[in-house]
Each structure stands twice: as C-alpha cells, then as structure tokens.
Amino acid sequence: xxxxxxSAVSYLNTFPFVYGLNESGILKNFSLSLDVPSQCxxxxxxxxxxxxxxxxxxxxxIDRFHYITDYCIGAVNEVKTVLLLSKVPMECISKIHLDFxxxxxxELVKVLAKHAWKILPAWxxxxxxxxxxxxxxxxxxxxxxxxxxxxxGYPYVYDLASEWIRFTGLPFVFAAWVSRSVIAExxxxxxxxxISFGISHKRECIEYFRERLPAYDDCLxxxxxxxxxxxxxxxxxxxxxxxxxx
Numbered sequence: 001x002x003x004x005x006x007s008a009v010s011y012l013n014t015f016p017f018v019y020g021l022n023e024s025g026i027l028k029n030f031s032l033s034l035d036v037p038s039q040c041x042x043x044x045x046x047x048x049x050x051x052x053x054x055x056x057x058x059x060x061x062i063d064r065f066h067y068i069t070d071y072c073i074g075a076v077n078e079v080k081t082v083l084l085l086s087k088v089p090m091e092c093i094s095k096i097h098l099d100f101x102x103x104x105x106x107e108l109v110k111v112l113a114k115h116a117w118k119i120l121p122a123w124x125x126x127x128x129x130x131x132x133x134x135x136x137x138x139x140x141x142x143x144x145x146x147x148x149x150x151x152x153g154y155p156y157v158y159d160l161a162s163e164w165i166r167f168t169g170l171p172f173v174f175a176a177w178v179s180r181s182v183i184a185e186x187x188x189x190x191x192x193x194x195i196s197f198g199i200s201h202k203r204e205c206i207e208y209f210r211e212r213l214p215a216y217d218d219c220l221x222x223x224x225x226x227x228x229x230x231x232x233x234x235x236x237x238x239x240x241x242x243x244x245x246x
Contacts, residue, residue, distance in 0.1 A: 005050045015212075015223070020198020040175075051178070068178060071195050072174075079227065080159065083158065085154035090119065093119060097139065108160050126140060173239040
C-alpha cells in the first residue's frame, strides 16, 4: 500500500482519533499531520492529503468527496468548545467577530443569527491572537481549546451546538472524515478500526496527551459527554439540513 496521508485537527476533541491512529497498531504505512480545521480542508482540496477531518462548512469547496468512516465530531447536547461569547445580551449584539480557524462555526452562527435568533449583526474577521486579548470585542465566535480559557471574560455565553439543537431538534456535525478519491476497502477498514480503538480508550488517550491538555479540569468528561463521535443517521440528517441552509 502506498503511504496514506492524513490530516486531522489538533484540538482536544480529536485526541481520541489521533490516539487510535498512532497507538492502536491497526493502520499501517500512514503519515499524520495535525492542523487547524481550515487547513485540513485546504490540504484535501489541494490533494496534499488523501483523508482529512474536514469542517462541514467547507465541504462545498471540495469536489467529489466521500464520507469514509462511522465517526465524526458531533454533538447531541452542549459542545462547550464552539461558542458565541458576548458582553451584551443576544438582542443587543451589533457586531460579531469570527474565528476563521473553522468555516463550520462561521457558517453555523450566520445560519442561527438569520433563522433562529432573527438578528442582523455586522461580521468581522478576528485577527490572530485577538480572541485571547478580548480588547474592544463586544461579541465573538470562538472555537477549540482556547474557549476554556476565555469564556470567563464574557457574561453571555451561547453554545452553538445547543442553539442548533434547540432550533432544529437534530444533532450537529462539526467535522467529518472525508476523502476525494476512492480508498482501498481494506485500508478503510483498518482506518475505521483505528478510529474506533481511540474512541474506546478515552481515558488512556487523556493520559497519553497529558502534556498537551488545555486548562480544563474535566477533559475526560468533555470527551465522554460533550463530543458525540458516532456518525449515525440522526447526525447525517442534521448535517444534510445544515448543508441545505448553506
């Protein structure tokens, strides 16, 4: 088998995937790069990798893609790491700064603003490091591990997964494993089994990544209760609806 090139996200919520790929011993002959979500999508689009964990908000930019595993990054309740943080109540928001590390969160907040919240804010892209400074920011969408550190600086916290579920009655999918070309069946079987191994060993995964964990006191609980990894029919229904909104 030729070298299988894989791009995954470098956040806590994907540590089980990375652990399974690196430590299960199931998948052979692969290279793994850890990137922000937008880079995963771009690498797959450019053909720099064979498989990527792609934010679903970027799927429309990729030609002829295939969903390839039984797993995803999803939520069936609050997700905790995809947030609208604000210093004013929802109805008073005039401008929202956007974290472009993930197209999905950007597209999701715009869908919710228009169809669920019925607000018309201005949109502005966050500059690098601006989310952490919190200076001159009324409201922002923040994703990933940094949300654990900065959410305390905002009195109003809106969990975007919870808001979507309240609006639609369906779970939300933030990222899915996809390929552009057909992957050999045996390779896919091994890939899926390695991912499954990681999800089944979350406690060992937390210990494995102990030096890289964010400043949060219940990382295991987050993986067990806030991230839903199974790419089941309800999640596929929620994903289909989200893509229709886009």
